[in-house]
Amino acid sequence: MNTLLLLLAGFFLPLFPLSMAFNWLLGRFNNPVVRVLLILVWPQIGVLLVLAAGVPLTGSVFLWWGLITAAFYAWRLLTVRELGQWAAMLATSAFALTWVMAADGARAIDLHAFVLGFAVAPALLVVITTLLERRLGAAYSGLVTGMARDIPRLAGLITVVLLAAMALPISPGFFVMLDLLLESHPAPVIVALLTWLLWSWAGTRLLRDTVFGPRSGKNVADLPVPLAWAFAGVIVAAVVLNLIWTGV
Amino acid sequence: MIKLQWLIPLLPVLSALLVHLLAGRLGRRVAQLSVGMGVITFLVALWQIVVFITSNQGPSWMGIGGNWGSVYLDPLSATMALVVSGFSLIVHIYSVRYMAEEPGYARFFMLLDLMTASILLFVTAGDLITLLIAWHLVSVMMYFLLGQNTESRPGERYAFWTFLTYRIGDLPMVLAAVILFQAYGALDFPTLFDRLMAAPDTEVFGMPAAITAAGLIAVSAFAKSAQFPLHTWLPYTMDGPTPVSALMHAGIVNAGGIIINRFAPAFVNAEGVLHLLFVVGLLTAVIGSVLMLTQNDIKKSLGYSTMGQMGFMIMETGVGAFSLAVFHLIAHGMFKATMFLSSGDLIGDARRHDDVPQNPLYTFLVDRKTGKPTRLPWLAIGVVTLVVPLAILLLAHWAVSPDFFQKQGAIVLLFFGWITGVQVLFATHRLDATNPVRMMLMILLSFALIVIGYSIIGHTFETFLYPDAAFREALYHAAGLDAVTFDGLVILLGLVVLVGWIGSYLASREESLFGNRFSELRLTLYSLISRELYIADLYERLSQALLEGSKRINVWMRWR
Helix, strand or coil, X not given: CCHHXXXXXXXXXXXXXXXHHHHHHHHHCCCHHHHXXXXXXXXXXXXXXXXXXXXXXXXXXXXXXXXXXXXXXXXXXXXXXXXXXXXXXXXXXXXHCHHHHHHCCCCHHHHHHHHHHHHHHHHHHHHHHHHHHHHHCCCECCCCECHHHHCHXXXXXXXXXXXXXXXXXXXXXXXXXXXXXXXXXXXHHHHHHHHHHHHHHHHHHHHHCCCCCCCECCCCCCCCHHHHHHHHHHHHHXXXXXXXXXXX | CHHHHHHHHHHHHHHHHHHHHHHHHHHHHHHHHHHHHHHHHHHHHHHHHHHHHHHCCCCEEEECCCCCCEEEECHHHHHHHHHHHHHHHHHHHHHHHHCCCCCCHHHHHHHHHHHHHHHHHHHHECEHHHHHHHHHHHHHHHHHHHCCCCCCHHHHHHHHHHHHHHHHHHHHHHHHHHHHHXXXXXXXXXXXXXXXXXXXXXXXXXXXXXXXXXXXXXXXXXXXXXXXXXCCCHHHHHHCCHHHHHHXXXXXXXXXXXXXXXXXXHHCCCHHHHHHHHHHHHHHHHHHHHHHHHCCCHHHHHHHHHHHHHHHHHHHHHCCCHHXXXXXXXXXXXXXXXXXXXXXXXXXXXXXXXXXXCCHHHHHHCCCCCCCCCCCCHXXXXXXXXXXXXXXXXXXXXXXXXXXXXXXXXHHHHHHHHHHHHHHHHHHCCCCXXXXXXXXXXXXXXXXXXXXXXXXXXXXXXXXXXXXXXXXXXXXXXXXXXXXXHHHHHHHHHHHHHHHHHHHHHHHCCCXXXXXXXXXXXXXXXXXXXXXXXXXXXXXXXXHHHHHHHHHHHHHCCCC
16 A cells, blocks of 8 residues: 555545645636536546556545545535535545445446546536526526526426436435445444535535525526437437446 | 236336426316326326235246346335335326426426335335435436425425435445445345345444444434434425325325334344334434424324324334335325315315305314303213223224234234324314214224224235235344333323313312422423424534534635
């Protein structure tokens, strides 16, 4: 086990305070393609570094460091209102859980699949952030409420992606989380479950101030039907591929 | 036969999909499509239970070949699939007209179908993962159904409360699944339960697997079935549409009782957890009933009434009467569904005829006035109401099962049945009637019919749900206490009843047991109860503190 490599991995599978670099980078770039790529590729580098350092990490301080980072960012997520920032913090919280998988001695392919499963929802949230910014100039919760009434397709997309962000069935995040929990010890499981609960709380707070509530804010165009179908296709593909991967 | 079991959760999913896709083309007629699919689902569930009973083949299981994704056909799943699909169908039919003027008509039917599918998947699940998926989905669907009116802030707020409490309940269930899987290395129920019964003392991470898992499942059931102190969401869920309230109070809130029955092989090996179920259930039943009586909002009062009933249901599992809990939840579901779904008609009638009925029953029940003083002597009534219900209960139970009195749990239930009977009789004797003796006889006859019917049906149902007599016996045995503790508790309860009785007698003579000595304490107690014990306020404070902390940290760290 190479501690230096693991510390370096702490930037990519974010460990607080090294995690601030990842959040800073995601905030730095405005281009959605770059941000999505960052979310998809960044943690995979971390996995490669962890594998190079040697797994399992049983008894390692990195396991608890990862867990505390995950819970800490989940707690901070509760009061984040900017959707892009929300996606970044969710990704930080979720990727930090990879250290638990690594501690359990998961196979390389499982570790890569694990971070990919958790990357789907933040990546889609980044795309939604762009859609909202183009329509409203910014993507803050509370800026426009009651979207379900006048812009149902966009509201529907936000809802489905936020449910995936909360790792609820049958999103990839749910199965990734179960995979983690079923193989772990009870103490880490309890912290991971608390993190999961905080994601749900944060997600519903975001739903409350976007999709629900009396209509407020300026009127904007809904998602075009072909684009809505495209998003539906991507989401269904992610779900189906994940179901095949989990061995249904 | 087992292949058809797949159709039960899948048909509502198909219905939801069709409703969503065809809503633009069919308009409000999608509701008929949804109802049609509901009818087919109900018929399949009916067919399954009929074939299951007549074929006498025993439970069967079928997976789709992977790690998870399976259905189970046993007495519990067959019964609950029929009950759930039946309730859902009634709610569907009712909603066709009731929701006609509401926005999001098609969305409502889609959500209703998805909720039905989630519950049906929950009751028919054949492995831990499928069960967890369904368990989580029930929470999600409940959130959206309660928030059907997306523009209502209170609606969303209470949907959020419900969702968060349900999530708190989801997570112990996950932990229980983790423990069971790690201890017994199986996800599918038949293998898991066989291994559990063969080695109930298996330890995992130094903890007894069966007891720990049962404890966690119990906590999960507490959240889903609104047990104290995880009950605060239930009385506030009335802000959703009436059909959702009906579905919630008749079906979804019963999930706790169903999950405990599903994991009966774990509970039979967890004596302490059964006692916990009894205590929490009893506490919930008492607090729910007390809060119900002190509410001045009829909807909240109804919510607390359900809470009390759920407490009673959980208490039944705590005394080992698992099948009785299922029977209770079905009976309570029918009663509550009828109440909610007939409320529209009642309001309509009241609007058309604003004159209140001038009969003693209305005056007694609604105005809470006793009319003229009773013509029957209080002492005679006291004796009759004490002795007769006890005699009826003892005889009815002895008739269906002579060894009944060997089971502590049964005696506890008998005790509660007796108190309930006494309360009913004693309350109604004050009802003004032209022939009070005849009225009392009619009440006694009704009570006897109910008790005999309940005993016979309950006993038959128990042998259907748990055909293995040894397992039934083991459940009652596990729930038992040592003789001294049990006798002590019975004596204590008896004394409480006696004091209550004396208090009631003195109150009828406009006297008090303690004079005015405790009037201040009574007032404090009343204000505490009328504010619902400040439990919701406590949660509010706690969540505000967490949010405030989160905000400060974020500002301090510049949101990085």
